[in-house]
Amino acid sequence: MSASISAPSHRGWLHQLLSGRPHQEVSTERGGIYLRRWFLVPHNRFVNIYLHKFVGSDDPPALHNHPWWFASLLVSGTYCEVTERDSRWRVAGRLVFRPARHRHRVELARDDSGREQPCLSVVVTGPHRQAWGFFCPRRNGEWRFIPWRNFSGGGCGEADHNNPEATLTNTVSRTGIRSSGVNSVRRNVGANVAGRVNDQPTALFGGRR
Numbered sequence: 001m002s003a004s005i006s007a008p009s010h011r012g013w014l015h016q017l018l019s020g021r022p023h024q025e026v027s028t029e030r031g032g033i034y035l036r037r038w039f040l041v042p043h044n045r046f047v048n049i050y051l052h053k054f055v056g057s058d059d060p061p062a063l064h065n066h067p068w069w070f071a072s073l074l075v076s077g078t079y080c081e082v083t084e085r086d087s088r089w090r091v092a093g094r095l096v097f098r099p100a101r102h103r104h105r106v107e108l109a110r111d112d113s114g115r116e117q118p119c120l121s122v123v124v125t126g127p128h129r130q131a132w133g134f135f136c137p138r139r140n141g142e143w144r145f146i147p148w149r150n151f152s153g154g155g156c157g158e159a160d161h162n163n164p165e166a167t168l169t170n171t172v173s174r175t176g177i178r179s180s181g182v183n184s185v186r187r188n189v190g191a192n193v194a195g196r197v198n199d200q201p202t203a204l205f206g207g208r209r
């Protein structure tokens with residue numbers, strides 16, 4: 001996930017929804033759209049409902065957390081959810097609940113020719129709870145936290161070289177953030193995966209679903 005993008009205004013929200021065109025298109029750090037999003041209710045600070053069409057996978061190996069808790073109903077398609085612990089396939093009809101601290105990445109299923117197959121989900125998200133970002137694996141088995149703002153096109157590798165502050169201060173363990181530097185990072189992070197809405201974090205799901 002990348003890019004800071006705005007939620008639709010209340011005035012234009014319904015018109016856009018009825019047109020069938022997505023309110024947002026989210027690209028990966030390497031470019032290329034991976035998510036199309038429709039706001040099923042006007043964006044607000046409390047509870048939001050989205051229709052997500054995933055057309056690409058999250059770039060490995062980074063995991064991401066989310067600014068809010070969310071519940072996701074997979075309407076069609078199949079994807080594999082990769083976490084620190086394991087990888088599990090989710091199929092249509094499956095409803096999952098995830099706290100904001102949950103870290104994952106998503107891999108879409110592929111057809112016989114290797115093309116990723118889109119999937120569709122309805123996602124309900126709660127109020128903003130935390131800054132979100134990416135977690136890059138380290139050789140010692142820990143995970144290094146990189147705020148979304150600092151996660152550039154090179155993914156985990158490039159961030160290592162271009163963001164020495166993150167390298168020094170944002171170390172996390174498998175059980176949570178443990179360095180003192182994270183607090184200052186959180187203050188600096190104002191948006192989430194889906195981007196910003198009038199400077200207020202919105203959706204995605206540090207990604208997704």
Ligand SMILES: [Fe+2]
Binds near residue numbers: 064104204206207209
């Ligand atoms: Fe996600």
